[in-house]
């Protein structure tokens with residue numbers, strides 16, 4: 343089966359097999375990783391190796407702390423303003439879709455949010471050019487969502503935020519292509535797309551931004567506390583951390599983010615190319631900003647959606663239903679989706695359009 347779910351998403355088969363093989367007895371310890379103390383030498387080695395591999399893969403320098411936190415990406419929507427607003431009164435946000443909106447709504451609880459640009463009027467089918475952004479040089483930070491997982495809209499540039507720290511929700515972008523981390527103040531990513539199991543969230547924060555949390559910030563949300571304790575202030579999500587480490591090893595074997603970027607570009611352009619050439623399927627996003635990770639599409643007749651999904655399921659093409667807020671279909675094609683999965687989907691879409699179009 344090929345699983346096109348947006349998250350939790352498909353994981354590399356070899357990673358799942360290794361996890362199965364090690365499930366009951368990790369390297370002769372007689373314990374599952376799930377049963378190990380997070381303070382044991384064994385787990386500390388697993389945790390440190392995962393961080394080291396992630397640093398290598400993403401090119402993260404020692405100027406940054408890497409945190410393995412809990413509560414998913416959504417918890418960061420409040421953790422970020424609590425930590426980064428400092429003595430500033432406002433933060434800048436770009437609104438390009440549903441995840442931006444959620445981040446904006448949450449941040450508004452802690453300070454003034456200045457929405458510097460929005461493509462809401464274009465139904466989030468495009469990214470407003472940076473020359474039109476109404477940014478404030480006195481803002482605490484500038485937040486944006488490089489890939490809108492629901493809308494399938496992806497930035498093809500990194501915004502220039504000047505001296506204002508740039509903050510990015512890379513939940514569905516992280517490790518899918520090379521990114522210059524040094525341009526960012528903070529990057530966060532819910533793990534369940536390109537990293538590992540849900541619940542875990544990876545935070546990459548420039549060290550000079552630590553130590554600015556408001557005094558009422560919950561201890562568990564204070565970046566300085568988490569960094570000082572190597573993400574083990576409390577019991578971390580040990581098994582998710584371990585599995586993420588296996589995914590990082592797998593990624594390195596595949597050739598890292600450079601190779602992933604090339605593969606992802608190829609998979610996405612194949613699928614968009616097919617959709618554009620068909621008069622039965624459509625994708626509304628301005629071509630330049632089409633996501634490499636999430637490909638939403640509609641059928642010529644919505645009444646055929648149920649039949650399309652049923653036929654897909656029967657062929658092992660799973661979870662193609664679009665997000666409940668937008669309808670239609672969505673194929674998420676993260677790192678672990680092989681090109682053969684995209685080929686199988688196109689093959690099915692071709693046959694379905696021929697029969698029902």
Ligand code: PLP
Nearest residue numbers: 349414415416441491513514532
């Ligand atoms: N941000 C983006 C871009 C997402 O795709 C998601 C979806 O899972 C989230 C945030 C929310 O992540 P979580 O469910 O881990 O809180």
